Amino acid sequence: MLRKYAVLFGTIAALAVPIASASAQTALKWAHVYETSEPFHTESVWAAEEIAKRTDGRYKIDVFPASQLGKESDINQGLTLGTVDVIISGSSFAAREFPPIGVTYFPFIFRDADHLLAYTKTDKYKELTGGYEEASGHHITATTYYGTRHTTSNRPIEKCADMQGLKIRVPDVPAYLAMPRACGANTAPIAFAEVYLALQQGTVEAQENPLTTIDAKKFYEVQKHIILTGHIVDHLNTIVSQSRWSQLSDEDKAIFTEVMQEAAARATKIIVEREKALVDTFKERGLTVTEVDRADFEKNVIEKVTFEEFGYRKEDWEAIRAVQ
Template sequence: MKLSAFIKTALTAAAIGVIGLSAAAEEWKLGHVLPPDHPSSRALEKAAAEIAARTDGRIDIKVFPAGQLGGAKEVLTGMTIGTHQMAFDGAGILSQWTKELGVLEAPYLAKDFAHLERLVASDAGQALLDKLRADHGLRVLDIWYYGTRHMTNNAHAIETPADVAGLKLRVPEVKLSLEFIKSLGGRPTPMAFSELYLGMQTGVVDGQENPLPTINAAKFYEVQKHLALTGHLVQFVAPIVSESVWQAASEGDRQIVSDVLQSVGDAYNASVVESEAALVATLEGKGMQVSHPDRAAFSKAVQPIFAQFEDVWGKGAYDALAAID
């Protein structure tokens, strides 16, 4: 009788434990605008699965690619009001919350991703991320290599800055991106990424600028003739979490999330570097005509626009970062 009572009590306690564990489970919605088969989206799915396994389901990250939860601005806005928990985006969009972050996307500032990592890890870079978190409750968990941006178009090959003149090029809704294209004589056209393929197919825009993995994954080679390796922007994209959601998780679970995102991110970064080296030939094989512009000439052409951003970025902010090797 006593043994039966003990077993019954134990089973009841176990059931309560399971209920408690279930109640503690958190679903974090992560929205982004990239295609489901983009390398970063696949890496996020892998990280989410590993995090769920290592936290015994306490943190269940659901990844929603291709703008399923809205555009980049909508997802980040949703994080600030509590409808979404995570995002995956870069400094350009984040600069609409913390304007000083825009300096990290100054054309030709970073030489490569390793250099960009050093810029972000510097005191100046960390101060920018701290401000984003303090002012808007958006915590950057890691930085991943989105790629180095290049131009494509349907009009003609781009060899010099003068070749950009008159081209209607889609850019993100970011002032620096707009001014960059203007400085080269182009006609910048903000457009949602999800609308870009059709926009190029129908001639609403002549072209766009994005990293090679994105150009390939989004199949832009189907609607674009010319690829110019301008290499004008080395860009990161970051897994971002709402600070309130982050603080609600246990310290142990937060460490698991950080560790997994870093390990998966490191592998993803290496894969992007490797794929970029091969993608030029891949895109040529898919019919794109590739040019190799003089990047020094492009860098020189864009320098004058930085002065107009000094009040936005902070006096001396660009020069401080540019001085970091």
């Protein structure tokens, strides 16, 4: 009888070992809408592997690119529903939960990528991301430079008034509309996937995006001019869901934050280097690349657009502009 019990307990103990080790690893889903070739994906994969290393394999993070888990609005909702644990998304979506954080999309708030990165180390950044966390429950761990938005067109543009009556495709995001409308352009919210065809067919005669996007989507094939308006220094946030963040120990929170910020810095460096090379590339392709009077564009935006209409606070804009 004793032998039977010994065998029985031995069997139970043997079965318990794989169960315990399996439960020791936590699986997470990391989602974004960018292609696998883009640094937002490659550095997310790096971060997932690095977190696994630094936590001794306690976390297994699978990265789902190219809208595999839904459009940007879907994955933002997924944070709350618990269908995703980590996402990369723009502040325009965070602003739906906490409008003031959207001021970072207001035209000409940032001078360049370095200014954006300097802002992420300030108390104002902590205040705005903290306001988003209080409103949504979700935690922003890092911010990545996405690229500086410039304009392409089939007509030459040097100053704001040259955009009067221009038919331009702009994403249907309030702050993105500010500069073109302040300059008298007619904006059209055409779906991103349809922009090339719309430019080719003349439905619109201009669009705006970072140089890396202009290159990747081959907009240069159907546009004559690249106008370096630099009106928005765009960025993306890495966000961990409330449910996941609350379950992490302080030690793991520190690891997640450190790795995600390292990944953001790596992606930012890649984007900055690509942008520098692209100006010459576009010139070699026969396009006219024009430096504009940015002060003229900025003056028109400040005079004709209010912060309040977007739910932004002027004091936030002033504080961020003053960052050195």
